[in-house]
Amino acid sequence: MERLIAIMDEIGLPYAYHHFAEGEGPDPPFLVFLTAGSDNFAADGGAYYKIDEIHIELYTDRKDPALEGSVEAVLDGHGIFYRKTEVWIESEKLYEVLYQFEQEALSYAEEKE
Numbered sequence: 143m144e145r146l147i148a149i150m151d152e153i154g155l156p157y158a159y160h161h162f163a164e165g166e167g168p169d170p171p172f173l174v175f176l177t178a179g180s181d182n183f184a185a186d187g188g189a190y191y192k193i194d195e196i197h198i199e200l201y202t203d204r205k206d207p208a209l210e211g212s213v214e215a216v217l218d219g220h221g222i223f224y225r226k227t228e229v230w231i232e233s234e235k236l237y238e239v240l241y242q243f244e245q246e247a248l249s250y251a252e253e254k255e
Contacts, residue, residue: 152216157244168246171209192247200239
């Protein structure tokens with residue numbers, strides 16, 4: 143998780159894990175990130191190699207290719223291969239650009255080493 147936090151800090155926008163608390167969300171643009179699932183590799187009846195599926199969601203009130211390029215430059219700089227999709231959320235009047243990628247899941251003990 144520390145690696146992911148460092149990436150979020152480097153992007154330089156306000157961010158929260160999963161969601162902002164009610165009434166505490168910043169004005170756009172902002173980011174939300176989460177571990178959406180896993181794609182573990184099994185061996186000998188167990189999770190031999192753990193992989194987390196990560197989502198980084200960029201929210202803007204207007205289409206902003208330059209800002210998307212800044213986010214992508216950070217991801218590229220960390221050697222992250224991502225898939226990008228975009229939707230307009232009518233009820234929120236926001237664009238959501240979703241970056242999905244996988245990364246090795248580290249245990250808390252491994253992150254502290």
